[in-house]
Amino acid sequence: MIKEPADRIEREIARGDETARAPASAAPSLLVLILLAVGFRLPALFLLRYGGSAPDWSDFQYYHEVAALSAQGYLPGVHFWVEYPPLFPWLAVGAYQLSLLIPGWIHPYFWFDLILSAVMALADAGSIVLVDRLGDAYWGAPAGRRSAMIYTALFLPAFAILGWFDTLPTFFLLLALYAALKPVDRSRSRRILASIVAGVAVGIGAMLKLFPLLALPVAGLRSPSVDVAPAGRDGSSGSLARVLPALVDTVVAGVSAAVTIGLIALPFLVYSRDTFLATFRNVLSRGSWMSPWALLDGYYGTGGVASLHDRLFYNASASWGQPSQMTAVWWAAAALGSALYAWRWWVARRNGTARAAIALTGFAVTLLLLLSRGFSQQFTVWMMPFVAIILPGISGAMLAVLLTLNDLVLEGYLYVTLLPTLHQLLWISVGVRTALLLWFAAECAVALNADAYSRFRLIRRWVLAPAIGGVLVAAVIAFVLAAPHVQAAMLERTGDSQVVAAVEQADASGAVIFTQPDVFDRLAGDLRPRPTLLVAEPRLLTWTGDRSLYRRLETSLDGQAMVILVSDTREPASPLLPAVRAWLGAHYGTAEEVKAGATVLEEFRRDRLPSERAVGVQFGNEITLAGIRPEVLSGKRGSALEVTLDWRADREPAHDYTVSLQLLDAQGKLVAQHDAMPASNMLPTTTWQPGQQVIDAISLPLPAGLAPGGYQLIVVLYDHQTLQRLSVHGAGQSGDHATLGVVNVE
Numbered sequence: 001m002i003k004e005p006a007d008r009i010e011r012e013i014a015r016g017d018e019t020a021r022a023p024a025s026a027a028p029s030l031l032v033l034i035l036l037a038v039g040f041r042l043p044a045l046f047l048l049r050y051g052g053s054a055p056d057w058s059d060f061q062y063y064h065e066v067a068a069l070s071a072q073g074y075l076p077g078v079h080f081w082v083e084y085p086p087l088f089p090w091l092a093v094g095a096y097q098l099s100l101l102i103p104g105w106i107h108p109y110f111w112f113d114l115i116l117s118a119v120m121a122l123a124d125a126g127s128i129v130l131v132d133r134l135g136d137a138y139w140g141a142p143a144g145r146r147s148a149m150i151y152t153a154l155f156l157p158a159f160a161i162l163g164w165f166d167t168l169p170t171f172f173l174l175l176a177l178y179a180a181l182k183p184v185d186r187s188r189s190r191r192i193l194a195s196i197v198a199g200v201a202v203g204i205g206a207m208l209k210l211f212p213l214l215a216l217p218v219a220g221l222r223s224p225s226v227d228v229a230p231a232g233r234d235g236s237s238g239s240l241a242r243v244l245p246a247l248v249d250t251v252v253a254g255v256s257a258a259v260t261i262g263l264i265a266l267p268f269l270v271y272s273r274d275t276f277l278a279t280f281r282n283v284l285s286r287g288s289w290m291s292p293w294a295l296l297d298g299y300y301g302t303g304g305v306a307s308l309h310d311r312l313f314y315n316a317s318a319s320w321g322q323p324s325q326m327t328a329v330w331w332a333a334a335a336l337g338s339a340l341y342a343w344r345w346w347v348a349r350r351n352g353t354a355r356a357a358i359a360l361t362g363f364a365v366t367l368l369l370l371l372s373r374g375f376s377q378q379f380t381v382w383m384m385p386f387v388a389i390i391l392p393g394i395s396g397a398m399l400a401v402l403l404t405l406n407d408l409v410l411e412g413y414l415y416v417t418l419l420p421t422l423h424q425l426l427w428i429s430v431g432v433r434t435a436l437l438l439w440f441a442a443e444c445a446v447a448l449n450a451d452a453y454s455r456f457r458l459i460r461r462w463v464l465a466p467a468i469g470g471v472l473v474a475a476v477i478a479f480v481l482a483a484p485h486v487q488a489a490m491l492e493r494t495g496d497s498q499v500v501a502a503v504e505q506a507d508a509s510g511a512v513i514f515t516q517p518d519v520f521d522r523l524a525g526d527l528r529p530r531p532t533l534l535v536a537e538p539r540l541l542t543w544t545g546d547r548s549l550y551r552r553l554e555t556s557l558d559g560q561a562m563v564i565l566v567s568d569t570r571e572p573a574s575p576l577l578p579a580v581r582a583w584l585g586a587h588y589g590t591a592e593e594v595k596a597g598a599t600v601l602e603e604f605r606r607d608r609l610p611s612e613r614a615v616g617v618q619f620g621n622e623i624t625l626a627g628i629r630p631e632v633l634s635g636k637r638g639s640a641l642e643v644t645l646d647w648r649a650d651r652e653p654a655h656d657y658t659v660s661l662q663l664l665d666a667q668g669k670l671v672a673q674h675d676a677m678p679a680s681n682m683l684p685t686t687t688w689q690p691g692q693q694v695i696d697a698i699s700l701p702l703p704a705g706l707a708p709g710g711y712q713l714i715v716v717l718y719d720h721q722t723l724q725r726l727s728v729h730g731a732g733q734s735g736d737h738a739t740l741g742v743v744n745v746e
Helices: 006-015 032-047 061-073 087-099 108-140 144-160 167-180 189-207 211-217 236-285 292-297 315-319 329-351 352-372 378-382 382-391 393-417 423-446 452-495 497-505 515-529 548-554 579-587
Strands: 511-514 531-534 562-569 590-595 599-605 613-617 623-629 638-649 657-664 670-676 694-703 707-717 728-730 733-735 738-745
Touching: 032 393, 032 638, 061 108, 061 352, 061 393, 061 423, 108 144, 108 167, 108 352, 108 382, 144 382, 144 393, 167 211, 189 211, 189 548, 211 236, 211 352, 236 315, 292 329, 292 423, 315 378, 329 599, 352 378, 352 382, 352 423, 378 382, 378 393, 378 590, 382 423, 393 452, 423 452, 452 497, 452 515, 497 515, 497 590, 497 599, 511 515, 511 579, 515 531, 515 562, 531 694, 562 579, 579 599, 579 694, 599 638, 613 738, 623 694, 623 738, 638 657, 657 694, 670 694
Parallel strands: 511 531, 511 562
Antiparallel strands: 562 599, 590 599, 613 623, 613 728, 623 638, 638 694, 657 670, 657 707, 707 738, 728 733
């Protein structure tokens, strides 16, 4: 563990953040833990499928695709180029070849993912230890445990689960930084050994991704001459004594990094020089994406590169990509950023403290993210250890949560995955991310100077709350302004824009019925405030009385003059659909069908209902047959005669009665019959209330061999247990049945 002289630690803590004034209290506050927990769970709900499986857009599938080419004899950096240095692609090849030695699992990628994830887990564990040690170096032991707990609580789970390998080069960046911060009381040989370790870590990290090279400039910052070398009377010998140890440390680390990179690169340069160098040519030639520079270029894509098949034996594809347009602006920003970094490096060199070296590296990483022409969500992993170390309190927790929500949810999920044509979302996410990065860059920059940091803390204390309030207000305004565009883009993506437009053209007071749950979930929110109804439980066809399908439709659609039945042909049809259509046809008449893409809209209007012929026949003293539709009865042999009976309860029936609709020939012989309780057995008469109307749609099949002519249609009500018929009286009717008229059969 890195240790400092006690008096120096006290001075640094006294000049630093107030969270460092009690370093013995390593545990974060309850508020911090709650904020971190919520900040992790919110993105997890968006990004993970239930059941714990990997997200659909995990990069592990791409890693497997790269590694699987080795089964055909094609190796990364030899037969095809990869968009990042060769160490990780070859690590993936090793994991793939090892997975082939294990008997297969249900998912073909399972063992490959597990092996590669185990390597990432080791890097994660190492990063936690290094954050703890670097936190001690920054604040004084044991305050580093607080940073490690924060880092573990949110950042690693949130990013590692998503299937990126950036935690691996991040580990080597932290390892190089830790080795560079060697104690001042070590011997010259041990300091040189530490510089060698730092250089080797930088070299390995750079062959994974290039950003660990940012650790090299701090290799000579922590030399003993800063504190103990006396200046000569004329200043010359003292200056040399101060510069020489730092120069030696820097040279040793730089040479070690160069040798490590050379040893890794040499086999590729020997076997396939052009393919190996194509990787770095791709890094330099790629245009901007998902960054402020991409927005200035007018590019809203995700910065894709050539497919793997286009890379095989074709190195020219490394130059494919979106060219940058406003390069002069970027070069000006890069020059300004370089000047700022050189200034802060000089201040850190003059301070020569562990805190200065860590803050300078955090500043360099954040500056790199700001100047990077392209940005992918996994890049945020690079700066997260420094957020945990430099801001191990409520400010750092807020910064981490906001970055996580912005980069993973707003940009990675909502924009990239769902709504890639809604460019307003990218403007919002890039703006929020840039503001947060500028905030952290300022934190790192002023941390190099104790007096400046004290003033900065006072300003932050007064500005932070209003700034956050302003951001929240701006976010609400942006959401309100973007909401219609989000809805339109979502409808366009799902193909439902035509459906919503067709429904909106209909009567605004009309209800919409769904029989498919997924379609209801997808469209119900877009159709508000129009009343919507889902009927999908299959047992509604067998439940009777108040629980039945017809009773639910009857009570839900009471008073509705128009109803739209929605059916998506891309989804399995509901078994309830025919029964719902029959009920709507009986209550509203024939539907008018409208097709909106793959969705069918059936519009039922009560004013299309055929007129009813009054009957006015009473069965017993309990039930009245008020009318029948259609007025004129006609049918075709071999098909069904559709009849709708309009029943009314005079009082609560004592028994369950069956409706028997019968067709008789001229001799009174029965030729067709339909027996069922009212409403297809769904509304038994014992469930009727006095005054209740029951529409009973009956389909009476006509025999194919039925002779053309006129047939008498009668209806009977009988107790299905005793088979006793109810007596009929009224409107010229008597006996045990009511005559409904003559049916003309074609």
